[in-house]
Amino acid sequence: MDSYQDEIIVLQVNNWQNADKKAICFSKDHGKIIFLAYGARYPKSKAGRLVQPFACLHAEFYPGSSVEKLKDCELAAPMPQLGLDQLAYGFLMAEGTDRLTGQGEVSEGIYALLQQALVLLQARNPRLAALAYLIQLLDHCGIGPVYEVCVNCSHTAEKDGWFSEEQGGFLCDSCCSGAMKTGTLLPFHEETRLLWQKLRMLDFAEPEHFTVKGGALMELERILHGYLVYQTEQPLKSLGFIRQIAEQHTLK
Numbered sequence: 001m002d003s004y005q006d007e008i009i010v011l012q013v014n015n016w017q018n019a020d021k022k023a024i025c026f027s028k029d030h031g032k033i034i035f036l037a038y039g040a041r042y043p044k045s046k047a048g049r050l051v052q053p054f055a056c057l058h059a060e061f062y063p064g065s066s067v068e069k070l071k072d073c074e075l076a077a078p079m080p081q082l083g084l085d086q087l088a089y090g091f092l093m094a095e096g097t098d099r100l101t102g103q104g105e106v107s108e109g110i111y112a113l114l115q116q117a118l119v120l121l122q123a124r125n126p127r128l129a130a131l132a133y134l135i136q137l138l139d140h141c142g143i144g145p146v147y148e149v150c151v152n153c154s155h156t157a158e159k160d161g162w163f164s165e166e167q168g169g170f171l172c173d174s175c176c177s178g179a180m181k182t183g184t185l186l187p188f189h190e191e192t193r194l195l196w197q198k199l200r201m202l203d204f205a206e207p208e209h210f211t212v213k214g215g216a217l218m219e220l221e222r223i224l225h226g227y228l229v230y231q232t233e234q235p236l237k238s239l240g241f242i243r244q245i246a247e248q249h250t251l252k
């Protein structure tokens with residue numbers, strides 16, 4: 001069987017059977033790849049040392065029917081040294097990438113975005129880096145919500161409104177009944193919309209500095225995480241880890 005090479009970013013690593021690891025990565029030329037690294041849990045295994053979350057590797061695989069087998073790997077960039085906050089938001093980025101992409105769907109754009117976002121995660125506020133990444137990832141996947149106009153009446157979004165997961169975007173106040181507001185819709189303030197716009201346009205290579213209001217940030221996270229769960233029909237496990245760390249911060 002012929003092997004093939006690619007540059008990859010590791011998203012998730014789990015133990016597999018007695019001595020192996022099973023990992024998910026996003027690659028430059030083959031999209032998402034799920035692979036087994038045999039013997040990676042033996043102390044002297046090179047794959048064991050290198051196949052770690054967020055590592056960027058030159059990897060060689062033997063193709064399988066749904067899971068590839070890792071033949072060899074080398075570091076393609078220095079191993080990132082992440083603190084707890086960075087790790088937590090990194091896991092959210094990784095989980096979003098895994099959920100929104102399918103095996104065999106190639107996207108150099110997503111690969112480049114992920115690579116740049118991981119650099120930003122280490123250099124700037126990890127919470128904002130993760131949020132900007134997920135917003136731009138949704139656009140790359142073609143399911144970015146509409147926030148410039150009302151999804152119902154197409155009027156330009158002005159003032160405060162609501163967010164509909166079902167309709168995938170902003171709803172102006174006059175298009176919503178009272179029952180909808182207390183039921184399925186989330187508040188979507190103008191300030192939140194402006195933050196969304198900024199993060200959507202954020203140039204990861206040369207990110208501008210800006211200040212963010214806590215209320216808009218929390219509202220945007222609530223909308224975006226809810227939309228991700230709605231789209232993928234699965235809960236986001238990494239949010240539990242983020243909550244735990246936030247609680248530790250408040251206890252200090």
Ligand SMILES: [Zn+2]
Pocket residue numbers: 150151152153154155171172173174175
């Ligand atoms: Zn409307």
